[in-house]
Amino acid sequence: MPATVAPAEGLAEFPIRVVGLAKSFDRLKVLKGISIDFPRGKTTVILGPSGCGKSVLLKHLVGLERPDRGEVWYERQRVDTLSEERLGPIRREFGFLFQNGALFDSMSVEENVGFPLRELESSTPTSAYEHAERVRRVLQMVGLEDTAHKMPSDLSGGQRKRIALARAIVLRPKVVLYDEPTTGLDPIRSDVINELIIKMKSALGATSIVVTHDLVSAFRVADHLVMMHEGEVMLEGAPDLFRDSTDPVVSRFLRGEASEDELRAIREASRHDGHRSQATRVSTKTPSSAPRQR
Ligand SMILES: Nc1ncnc2c1ncn2[C@@H]1O[C@H](COP(=O)(O)OP(=O)(O)OP(=O)(O)O)[C@@H](O)[C@H]1O
Numbered sequence: 001m002p003a004t005v006a007p008a009e010g011l012a013e014f015p016i017r018v019v020g021l022a023k024s025f026d027r028l029k030v031l032k033g034i035s036i037d038f039p040r041g042k043t044t045v046i047l048g049p050s051g052c053g054k055s056v057l058l059k060h061l062v063g064l065e066r067p068d069r070g071e072v073w074y075e076r077q078r079v080d081t082l083s084e085e086r087l088g089p090i091r092r093e094f095g096f097l098f099q100n101g102a103l104f105d106s107m108s109v110e111e112n113v114g115f116p117l118r119e120l121e122s123s124t125p126t127s128a129y130e131h132a133e134r135v136r137r138v139l140q141m142v143g144l145e146d147t148a149h150k151m152p153s154d155l156s157g158g159q160r161k162r163i164a165l166a167r168a169i170v171l172r173p174k175v176v177l178y179d180e181p182t183t184g185l186d187p188i189r190s191d192v193i194n195e196l197i198i199k200m201k202s203a204l205g206a207t208s209i210v211v212t213h214d215l216v217s218a219f220r221v222a223d224h225l226v227m228m229h230e231g232e233v234m235l236e237g238a239p240d241l242f243r244d245s246t247d248p249v250v251s252r253f254l255r256g257e258a259s260e261d262e263l264r265a266i267r268e269a270s271r272h273d274g275h276r277s278q279a280t281r282v283s284t285k286t287p288s289s290a291p292r293q294r
């Protein structure tokens with residue numbers, strides 16, 4: 001298939017498609033041939049346990065990782081085979097809120113948020129006024145206009161996430177990728193981020209992809225949900241499909257419960273601990289120092 005012709009079906013509806021994506025690191029098979037269509041102008045949430053390949057999947061969408069097999073499409077472009085040079089214009093249409101999306105510590109909030117604009121300066125020059133105005137507008141969108149002159153170290157974790165989000169949208173992206181936007185935040189700060197994700201979708205008309213294991217956030221922002229498990233798509237569809245799922249892996253994940261295998265391994269480990277603690281008790285006569293058993 002020529003590199004500039006997308007799988008024709010449903011192109012208008014799905015600007016981003018991954019087809020049979022497989023990726024291993026050494027012998028670790030992280031993605032095992034997954035296919036997902038991301039609906040235009042909607043928020044797709046990717047759920048799944050730690051280590052199942054969610055961040056690796058996001059990186060493939062903008063060519064930060066290259067697959068072993070499979071294809072990544074953005075509009076009419078085959079992304080996974082593009083050179084770094086040709087990826088540039090595509091990446092400019094994406095805003096990426098990275099999982100550990102650190103701000104530059106030595107730059108003020110204003111400089112951090114304006115950074116992507118300065119990077120673009122040679123190809124699309126902006127006047128100083130326009131530059132300042134765009135920074136001001138995105139800071140206003142995330143509700144932190146008054147922090148422009150502060151340094152990142154003067155902000156809370158939730159505020160830093162919002163500044164990173166302002167930076168991710170300063171180029172008015174068509175797609176916004178959020179990797180764990182609420183991790184490490186308390187429920188109120190998480191809800192501010194959820195509101196912003198919803199607001200960005202309507203303000204920018206952007207197609208959004210949110211990776212998370214925060215279920216409250218997932219059900220708040222999702223139009224479409226994808227659950228990954230061990231490098232495969234387990235279930236994909238509307239949020240109701242998940243609430244009603246009788247699949248044991250899906251419902252266990254939604255209830256935050258470990259699998260039988262995981263529980264057995266933990267019980268085994270505590271039995272060993274138990275034997276050890278009894279031995280401790282006999283030899284030292286200090287039962288209070290023994291590990292507590294369930
Ligand atoms: N560049 C890399 N080199 C080697 N291994 C990697 C690399 N990137 C990811 N991995 C491994 O691939 C697996 C999946 O990683 P990934 O970051 O996608 O997980 P995740 O689903 O995002 O997890 P979490 O919810 O904890 O963020 C992990 O075992 C990780 O260690």
Ligand SMILES: [Mg+2]
Pocket residue numbers: 054055056099179
């Ligand atoms: Mg991750």
